[in-house]
Amino acid sequence: MRSTLLARCLPALLLTGTLAACSDDESPSGTEDHTPTTYSVLVNGTETQPPFALVEGQAVTVQLKFFNAEDEDLDIVEDEHFGGLTFSPADLATVTRDPDHNYRFSVTGDTEGIGTVQVSYGHDEAADETTFTPVPVTVGPSD
Numbered sequence: 001m002r003s004t005l006l007a008r009c010l011p012a013l014l015l016t017g018t019l020a021a022c023s024d025d026e027s028p029s030g031t032e033d034h035t036p037t038t039y040s041v042l043v044n045g046t047e048t049q050p051p052f053a054l055v056e057g058q059a060v061t062v063q064l065k066f067f068n069a070e071d072e073d074l075d076i077v078e079d080e081h082f083g084g085l086t087f088s089p090a091d092l093a094t095v096t097r098d099p100d101h102n103y104r105f106s107v108t109g110d111t112e113g114i115g116t117v118q119v120s121y122g123h124d125e126a127a128d129e130t131t132f133t134p135v136p137v138t139v140g141p142s143d
Helices: 002-026 074-080
Strands: 038-043 046-048 052-055 059-067 082-088 093-097 104-109 113-122 135-140
Touching: 038 113, 052 104, 059 074, 059 082, 082 093, 082 104
Parallel strands: 052 135
Antiparallel strands: 038 046, 038 059, 059 104, 082 113, 093 104, 113 135
16 A cells, blocks of 8 residues: 555656756746846946937947846846847847847947837847837937
8 A cells, every 4th residue: 555655646746846846947047037027228338218319320338128027137047038129210220239248239320310119038139029119219410
């Protein structure tokens, strides 16, 4: 009787231990939810709110900060995730990702005008798994 009970319970115990181990391996950072619900934007190191303003021909550094539903900073998972910036119209600005930081970009105002920029997030460079509402951006003339 005792061996029958052990034979029935052992697989369930092993499965429970395996599932718990998988959970820890997938999230060594302690942040289990990697889906952003909000973000902030730093332009040249200063937190900036929309509408965003660029100058034609001038480059700025744009750093995205993503936060999940628990308001946890997702910088801790930046090595496995990517941020994205999409300007509309596309010729408004040029975006170049920093090769050492998946959430940081060099952005250059290309064409004077008004448009939008959409922030996105994902597991690859396309960063197309989570998209946020586009916000206004203006590219002004250079002096």
